[in-house]
Amino acid sequence: QVQLVQSGAEVKKPGASVKVSCKASGFTFTSYAMHWVRQAPGQRLEWMGWINAGNDNTKYSQKFQGRVTITRDTSASTAYMQLSSLRSEDTAVYYCARDSARVAVAGTVYTFDIWGQGTMVTVSS
Amino acid sequence: DIQMTQSPSSLSASVGDRVTITCRASQGISNSLAWYQQKPGKAPKLLLYAASRLESGVPPRFSGSGSGTVHTLTISSLQPEDFATYYCQQYYSSPPTFGQGTKLEIK
Numbered sequence: 043q044v045q046l047v048q049s050g051a052e053v054k055k056p057g058a059s060v061k062v063s064c065k066a067s068g069f070t071f072t073s074y075a076m077h078w079v080r081q082a083p084g085q086r087l088e089w090m091g092w093i094n095a096g097n098d099n100t101k102y103s104q105k106f107q108g109r110v111t112i113t114r115d116t117s118a119s120t121a122y123m124q125l126s127s128l129r130s131e132d133t134a135v136y137y138c139a140r141d142s143a144r145v146a147v148a149g150t151v152y153t154f155d156i157w158g159q160g161t162m163v164t165v166s167s
Numbered sequence: 168d169i170q171m172t173q174s175p176s177s178l179s180a181s182v183g184d185r186v187t188i189t190c191r192a193s194q195g196i197s198n199s200l201a202w203y204q205q206k207p208g209k210a211p212k213l214l215l216y217a218a219s220r221l222e223s224g225v226p227p228r229f230s231g232s233g234s235g236t237v238h239t240l241t242i243s244s245l246q247p248e249d250f251a252t253y254y255c256q257q258y259y260s261s262p263p264t265f266g267q268g269t270k271l272e273i274k
Contacts, residue, residue, distance in 0.1 A: 086254065086265045086266065086267045086268060087203075087211065087254060087256070087265040088265070089262050089263045089264070089265075101261070103262045104262070105262075137210055137211075139210075142213070142216065151258065152258035152261070152263040153201045153213060153216045153256070153258055154201075154203075154211070154213060155213050155222065157210035157211060157212075158210065159209075159210060160210055
C-alpha cells in the first residue's frame, strides 16, 4: 500500500544536527515532491521545505534557510531532512508528506495527501 | 507570510450534531484552502482541498465552502470517530501556512 515510513525518535544536544529519513513505498517516488512539516508540542503545523524527488530541486522556508537540507536517494525511494544548529525550540515531531499532485503534471501544489508517522526530535542539554 | 486563524479554538459537541469551523486568512487566498484532521499521536489526514473538494475516501458528511479570506468546514452529523483536531492550510502562496487548530471534543 502507499505509505511513508520514517526513522525513529532522536535526542540531540543544542548545536548538534539531526537527519531524519522517510522511505516511500507503493508509488513511484520520483513522480512526486516530498515535503517536510514539523509540529512543536501544542503548536500548529509548520512547513519546512520540499524536494522534487524526480529532479532533486529543492525549496525551503525562509525561516529554516541555511539550517535545513532536504535530499533524496532514488535507489532507496527515500527522502531525508537534516536540520543543523539545533536549539531547544526545534523540539518537535517532524513529518514527511507527499505532495498531492504528480510533479510533472501539475507542479507542486502544496497539499499533502500521504504522511509519514512522524519522528520525535528532542533537543536538550 | 499569510496568517491563518481558526475559530473556535475548541468546541464541545455531541454525536449527531452539525458543527462548523471557520478559518480566516490574513489576505485573499481564492479557493486555495485545505482541511486536515489529526488524532492524538497520529499524522494529519487530508480531508478537503480547493476549499470544497473531498479527498478520496472521505465521508460526504464533511463539506467545505468559502473563497477569499473566509472559509468553513462543516460536519453534518458528527460520528464518534470525528472527535479530533482540525487544521486549515492555505496554499495560495509560499510558504504554505496552517491555522492553529480546532479541537473537537465530546460533550
